[in-house]
Amino acid sequence: MEEHRDDIGSRMGMWIFIFTELLLFGGLFLVYAIYRNKYSADFHTAAHELNAFLGALNTVILLVSSATAAMSITAIQKGNKKLALWLVGITIFMAFLFLVNKYFEWGHKIHLGIYPGSELLLKMEQGELLFFGLYYFMTGLHVFHIIVGMIILTVVMVKINSESINSHNFVLLENGALYWHLVDLIWIFLFPLLYLIT
């Protein structure tokens, strides 16, 4: 059978998938909004516990990684395979940095005894309990998406290297970068909701 190729169709598929991802997080944003409204004082107190500096650092890291992902598309369009490989590689490295930061951030909280089901947490006000529950659940789901994004970008790198992604056929790279922007975008919403509104 001749290979059916339709770049517009592929991108359309990716956009629809991104829609479903936004709705997945949308459910959580809804729950966040409802409980923030119900326990606004507790959310206020609990948010002070989060390290806004680490959050801001991770925001910068993700923004830079989104830029490198976008630049890699231009590089491949111009036929510069080596540069494209470097740029996707930097994106993956940035993702790794994000995870390292997240590890220290979570590690510190767990060290303080703030983790789901901990004795300290169960003694707190109900709103604070929910805030930290949402914090771990939302950032945890986001970390899962970071890891999936890293896997996708690794596959993309392999395909650039084998030249099945090239200056004539790069829709896979575009879709990979689209997914990465989604991961970035969700963080852009998580960061103020959890770290900044105190």
Add this chain to the structure above:
Amino acid sequence: METQKSHLNYIEDTQGRKGIFAWILSTDHKRIGILYLISITTFFLVGGLLGGLMRLELAAPGETVMDAQTYNGLFTVHGIIMIFMVVIPGLGAVFGNFFLPIMIGARDVAFPKLNLFSWYLYMTGALLAVYSQFAGTGAPDTGWTFYAPYSTDSSTNVIPAVFAAFVLGFSSILTGLNFIVTIHRMRAPGMTWFRMPLFPWSLYATAWIQVLATPIVGITLMMIVAERWFQIGFFDPALGGDPILYQHLFWIYSHPAVYIMILPAMGVISEIIPTFVKKAVFGYKAIALSSIAIAGVGYFVWGHHMYTSGMSGTARWFFSFLTFIVAVPSAIKVFNWVSTMYKGSIDVRTPFLYAASFIFLFMIGGLTGLVLGSLASDVHVHDTAFVVAHFHYIIFGGMGFSFFAAIHYWWPKMFGKMYNEFKANVAWLIVFIGFNVLYFPQFIIGIQGMPRRYFDYLPQFHTGHLISSIGAAILLTGIVMMIVNLMKSRKNGNPAGINPWGGVTLEWTVPTPPPVENFDEIPTITEHPYTFD
């Protein structure tokens, strides 16, 4: 294209793969459709058997063949299997996969590999659901709705069941995504939106619901898991959570899911009726657009499942009002089907019998739905057997009968053999009678106060339950007859020919069974899809 060419059809052409691998590794949309047909039929029979066991327990008051806990497990797993594994994928995965590309003049769906991957996801979810029934701490006993806080406390296998629903939902999303892109990008030249047949139209509306509603239940089910594993109190009042919030999030998906089931069913009926009355469908645009209207309004009626759960009066009348609104496009379709038949030369064949009984049963199901959609009457019948009867009339009488209609309509095209029509008609009569004997008494005992999900009951409900159980036996007999008759035709049936019913949509122009590529040459469409000479 009118003559049967010598090239191989999709069953003969294994593309160099051997045995079962020709099926489970093929990305041909027709083979994937058959994979779904086999798996869904299997799970339908399993789910039906569980339902039959429940009817056996209910045939007489008191504990007869099982204890209460077993009964709780049965109705939960019956629900999970029938909803998530049979009726939600059902028509789209089987007939959508097989016929959508052919009906719009394409060689395959937009993403054939993703299509096969969806089937693997489906099977993974299905096996998890079966696992939850037999392994670990016992079958889940929460009902298929997994209402919190019981679902976060129950010691049974809730987690595998929840994961099963999640994975099945993911499969459903990917199928929906595939169909949307296929319909947007792969229609044959000249096939404008309003030259597209009505089954693809209904699949298009359905696909958007699958894509937009399913993620919500996905995240909700994950919150249940998080609550069980990590004590994050999303829904447990003791930890600050809100169990009513769970119900909202659950029904935000699960009400639109009803339309995922019924819209393709309506699409099938809109195909069958014109073919057997030899007349263009009446109100083509109204039928096509009412699918979109149902999909749109269907998002905003979920609260009608929760009138008695605790909601403000304003929210309740709002949801009730919208529920009545959503009945309008459904009624538009029924009127159009009936008008199509008016003054047509009706050829009463097996698919038509199923299609006509669909209209009858769907009307009973739909009108009793309005009884439940009105605030005052719902309070009286909420959580009674009346609800059970209502949704079986919609889901089984609607989607189920439509599935039976579709299999009898398209079987000759799919397998190239004609079944014994007399036996098929007898089986239809038995199924139709059995169905009504099984479910109609439940309306009556429901109004009299028989609660749903009870394994025991007061003596005054005995007659109703006994009649209902007898109906279950009749129905089961009819279904077995139907399946045996269809299976026998694979060996003994007469060759079906290209167009046994005189249909005019594109699937009746390709060879029987279709070749792998569907079309030698992609047709150019110049006319309305239902143009009878």
